[in-house]
Amino acid sequence: MPSVSVPATTRGGMPIEVRRSARRKRTVNAVFRDGVAVVSIPAHFTRHQEAEWVQRMVDRLETRAAAVPAPDPAKADSELEQRAMDLSARYLGGAARPSSVRWVSNQNSRWGSATPARGTIRLSKTLIGMPSWVVDYVLLHELAHLIEGSHSPKFWRLLESYPQTETAKAYLSGAAFAAARGLKGEMAED
Known part of the structure; x- marks a missing residue:
């Protein structure tokens, strides 16, 4: 055997x-x-x-x-906005209130971005298919930027209550590493 x-x-x-x-x-x-x-x-x-x-x-x-399902364009942004509000309430005491949250296809070098002055959040469609806890982390990260613009100690304290922060950061690091080298799918067996 x-x-x-x-x-x-x-x-x-x-x-x-x-x-x-x-x-x-x-x-x-x-x-x-x-x-x-x-x-x-x-x-x-x-x-x-x-x-x-x-x-x-x-x-x-x-x-x-695992996977966040591919969004239905007609309702994807409203669902993402609701998800952001739920995460803000649960982990940020409702302090982050975005004016809009949407999926975008023109953001290939970042997972997400926020414009605090406008209260807008954009998530890259490259996140679609990643585990939901990873997408939630990226969404929370951008929500935290609506409260604190820089990656200061205050910013990172805002994310301490989310239990998957470090694991999600590691996951995204690995995904970025693989993408930069053109690696896709599962590893081949020897």
């Missing part, structure tokens, strides 16, 4: 933590918690069963949580 191993990270780069439980007899569970994919399995699983179930459950988690 070939050797099997549990991947250290998800396809999106999030760490994977496997928890074995003596109380768990047959069920396997997986959740994203604080930037980690946590997979709980029965303690009696073999290494082969562990690898199989971890991969299956991480794939299921990523499929479920």
Whole structure:
């Protein structure tokens, strides 16, 4: 039987933590918690069963949580604006109130931009298909710019309450790295 191993990270780069439980007899569970994919399995699983179930459950988690659907142009901007208002209320105490939030296709070197004087936010359509927690981070980042224009310590304090900030920044860094090198899709197996 070939050797099997549990991947250290998800396809999106999030760490994977496997928890074995003596109380768990047959069920396997997986959740994203604080930037980690946590997979709980029965303690009696073999290494082969562990690898199989971890991969299956991480794939299921990523499929479920992954993609922001391609927006319907007729309602995309209004949905994005509502999403921004919800995020502002939840993480910024409602302090950021954009006058408009929209998807744009002419922004290829930035994920998003904000014009505080006008209260406008634009998100690059290159974000479409990325995990929703990444898009939420970019949206929150731009909302924070409506409150604090620079990347000052005050600005970064505004984003501290969003639990996926560091993971989303790492995800976007990896996506930018791959895009700059023309890399697409999943890695090939050896």
